Amino acid sequence: MEAVRWHAAGDLRFEDVELSLPLGPGMIEVEVAYCGICGSDLAEFRHNFAIRPEKAHPLTGHAPPVTLGHEFSGVVTASGEGVDQVRPGDRVSADACWRCGECKACLEGRYNQCIYSGSIGLSSDGAFAPLVRFPAYCAVPLPDSVPDEVGALLEPLAVGLHALDRGHARAGERVVVIGYGPVGAATALLARSLGLEPLVCELSPGRLARAEAHGFETHAPEPEKKDFARAVRGLTGGGAGVVVDCSGAVPALEAAMEMSERGGRIVIAGIPKKPVAVDAGRMVLFERELIATLGYANDLPRVAAMIASGALDPSVMITNRIALDEVGTEIERLAADPRDEVKVLAQVKG
Numbered sequence: 001m002e003a004v005r006w007h008a009a010g011d012l013r014f015e016d017v018e019l020s021l022p023l024g025p026g027m028i029e030v031e032v033a034y035c036g037i038c039g040s041d042l043a044e045f046r047h048n049f050a051i052r053p054e055k056a057h058p059l060t061g062h063a064p065p066v067t068l069g070h071e072f073s074g075v076v077t078a079s080g081e082g083v084d085q086v087r088p089g090d091r092v093s094a095d096a097c098w099r100c101g102e103c104k105a106c107l108e109g110r111y112n113q114c115i116y117s118g119s120i121g122l123s124s125d126g127a128f129a130p131l132v133r134f135p136a137y138c139a140v141p142l143p144d145s146v147p148d149e150v151g152a153l154l155e156p157l158a159v160g161l162h163a164l165d166r167g168h169a170r171a172g173e174r175v176v177v178i179g180y181g182p183v184g185a186a187t188a189l190l191a192r193s194l195g196l197e198p199l200v201c202e203l204s205p206g207r208l209a210r211a212e213a214h215g216f217e218t219h220a221p222e223p224e225k226k227d228f229a230r231a232v233r234g235l236t237g238g239g240a241g242v243v244v245d246c247s248g249a250v251p252a253l254e255a256a257m258e259m260s261e262r263g264g265r266i267v268i269a270g271i272p273k274k275p276v277a278v279d280a281g282r283m284v285l286f287e288r289e290l291i292a293t294l295g296y297a298n299d300l301p302r303v304a305a306m307i308a309s310g311a312l313d314p315s316v317m318i319t320n321r322i323a324l325d326e327v328g329t330e331i332e333r334l335a336a337d338p339r340d341e342v343k344v345l346a347q348v349k350g
Contacts (some may be wrong), residue, residue, distance in 0.1 A: 003129030004327045005069040008046050012068075012328040019350075020062060023134040027080040028136045030092060032348040033129040036071035037149045040183060041118075042273040042335040044068065051124050056140075057123040059098045067328075069128035070096035070121035072076065073142060073151030074349070091142040093154040094127075094134060095300045096120040113294040113299050126350030128327050130245040130348060140300040143308040150307060153186075153314050158296035159269070160186030161257055164194065167242040167267040167292040174240040174251055176259055178221075179247035180207040183269055185342045187244050187318050188216055193312040196242075200250075201228075201236055206340025214316050225251050229258035236259055238331040239264055246270050257283070257290065266291045324348050 020284060023029055045050040056063040076090045084328045086092060099106050105113035120126050120134050142151045160183060169175060171189035173196050175179045177188045178203040188198045188211070200211040200218045213217050222228045232255075239261030245253045248270025254277055256266050266288060283290065306312040319342045322330055327346050334341060 001130045002264040003125070003323070004069065004324070005065045006044055006051060006068050007065045008053060008055055009044070009046060011283070012331060013136070014325055017067065017129065018132055018151075019131060021060070021111055021229075023078055023080045023133060026083060027133055028076055028083055028086060028139060029078040029131055030074040030094075030127075030132045031077050032072050032074040032127045032130060032132055034073050034345050035069040036069055036152050036156065036182075037334060037344045037346070038156065038333060040070070040122065041068050041331055044122070045331050045335050050119070057098075057099060057118045060124040062082060062124045062336075066122065067125040067127075067129050067132075068092070068121050069126035069132075070119055071155040072127035072132070073148045074132070076139070077131070078108040079136065085136045086139045086141060091148070091151065092139045093142055093151045093300060094120060094138045094165060095136065095140055095296070096155055098123055098135065098138075110297055111187055112297045119344045120302065127348070128324060128346060134332075139193070140304060141282055143255045145308045146304055149318060151344060152199070153317055153343065154303050156182045156317075157186045157190065157297035159183050160190045161299045161303055162296040162337040163187055163244050163267050163269045164242070164290050164292040165299075167244060167265040167312075169194065169196055173197070173242060174236045175242040176201060176236065176256070178245045178252050178256060179249075179270060180204075180211045180342065181197050181246065182317065182343050184246035184312065185211070185214070187246060187269070188324065189214070189312065189314055191248045191308060191316070192230055199232065199240070201232065202277070204340065205339070209344065210340055210342055212301055214230065221252065225255040226258070228252075228255040234261045241265070242267065244269055247317070248272050250274050250276050257288065260286075261287060262286045263288070265291055269304070304346050318345055320344040322346050
């Protein structure tokens with residue numbers, strides 16, 4: 001079968017490949033319907049952020065090259081011994097986290113913090129291919145009312161839901177979302193569905209227009225951090241209860257710390273590439289909290305239930321659909337300039 005393979009930073013290839021993981025005990029095989037391009041895929045293209053060249057992952061035994069793709073939906077085609085969570089013919093999405101199940105974090109349900117943590121599409125072959133194999137514990141059944149396209153959005157939506165949970169977001173609160181890429185859009189859409197009042201801040205005119213079209217109050221950041229924070233405080237009546245930075249931009253995150261109300265929470269969902277200055281004195285004086293969030297844990301089934309109930313319609317996140325053989329070119333384009341794209345999906349089946 002043909003798949004999109006990562007060989008090194010800047011080196012993606014569309015090539016023939018065999019399934020490398022055996023269909024052993026606890027494993028399943030899925031025929032992929034759709035798979036989304038994630039910021040992690042762009043990071044690996046730019047500079048191997050999580051993939052370690054020529055080093056096998058301790059849980060999967062897999063070393064690069066590796067097939068990318070961890071945001072997907074599909075149909076179970078086969079299962080190994082001992083699998084009872086799903087059966088062939090079931091439609092599923094996937095919680096992409098490999099986990100050991102034995103470390104303290106795993107035993108406490110915080111498997112996103114597993115000491116050996118890995119991901120489908122980074123630590124083992126992923127879903128930019130017709131077939132993918134992974135542990136059955138990763139499978140998330142899709143309700144009949146959740147289409148395949150939307151099923152491929154469960155993973156990034158779970159990131160947004162986890163960020164809001166980490167920030168103890170409550171219905172009726174103002175929430176500021178910085179950045180309207182895939183995670184920012186997911187966070188804003190979920191916040192609105194949960195009864196919060198989002199304000200989206202985005203530097204890109206194209207993505208800002210997307211946020212406005214999706215019905216959000218928006219603000220284009222000012223060049224100076226103090227001016228940016230002052231403007232947001234004005235728009236939120238003195239500061240937001242929760243500020244979620246999805247940009248990973250150091251100036252944005254530094255400004256975010258002055259956007260919350262007294263007792264507010266600032267959640268770091270983007271990964272800054274450089275150290276961030278924190279005025280600890282002002283954090284104490286205003287009793288603000290600075291909180292990090294990593295991926296998700298047990299959140300995909302919650303997102304699927306919200307969509308199935310009609311409480312959430314994330315389909316507006318999908319801004320482009322491409323064929324599997326276009327994925328490499330699209331990743332290269334998005335890594336250079338995402339323009340106004342939010343979520344690009346590859347239609348793998350058909």
